[in-house]
Amino acid sequence: MFSAIVLGLLAATVSCSPIQQRQLGGTSSTSDELQNGDCRDVIFIFARGSTEPGNMGATVGPATCDALKESLGDDAVACQGVGGAYLGDLGSNALPDGTTQAALDESTKMFNLASSQCPNAKVVASGYSQGAAVMAGSVGKLDAAVMAQVKGVVLYGYTKNLQNGGAIPDYPEDQTKVFCNASDGVCSGTLMVTAGHLTYTTDVPEAASFLEEKISSATSTGSSSTTSSAASSSSSSASGLGGLFGF
Ligand SMILES: *[C@@H]1O[C@H](CO)[C@@H](O)[C@H](O)[C@H]1NC(C)=O
DSSP: OHHHHHHHHHHHHHHHSGGGGGGGGSOOSOOBTTTTTOOOSEEEEEEOOTTOSTTTOSSHHHHHHHHHHHHHOGGGEEEEEOOTTOOOOSGGGGSTTSSOHHHHHHHHHHHHHHHHHOTTSEEEEEEETHHHHHHHHHGGGSOHHHHHTEEEEEEESOTTTTTTTTSOTTSOGGGEEEEOOTTOGGGGTSOOOOGGGGOGGGGHHHHHHHHHHHHHHHHHTSSOOOOOOTTTTOOOOOOTHHHHTTO
């Protein structure tokens, strides 16, 4: 509970940061391009962090969407946030899955929609903070045919990083990449938010490149990639603002 309050303090900092300006020329904090009926070559499904606005948030969500669109073409990528029953409230971070069952169901619904509406699209996904837990708790439980359409997932500030060994349970590790700053307390099994939890926009180009590589290798040969970089930057450091807050 106490740590959830800390998450809130820092999430408020995020929403006031200059990073938010980034979205002005591109994707906003809400994007429903899949739900609005578009089938494009690539569908990007994103779950925002706690207290972030809209269904995409205001940091890595819109930025990752924009990066994919810049590389692959605006008309080639449909960005869809996980909204609806995923409330992104702070208290849900403390639940065993790091979020609610309703949030996991909402995420599953988006993947199922992508599959039923656009069976030929390549799906990639991402989540930040509680949104990373939303992805981790839903992607590996998708029906086999739906999961097969999901070519890659990137997680930023993964709140279940330690618990899940830097991976997504029951989803291929070579299709997963976790961005966890060494100083981000949530990556080492606590809900302590430190300065490192707020730096992930700098990782967006690398994250987008990873997803693009998964998309293109899926196009050509199915699943011949040999990359395995999940959790490469994880660490269990618990310094930073945690100390400041007296944890
Ligand atoms: C990690 O977070 C720290 C702040 O704690 C920041 O100075 C640093 O640039 C971040 N590292 C990366 C690779 O983003």
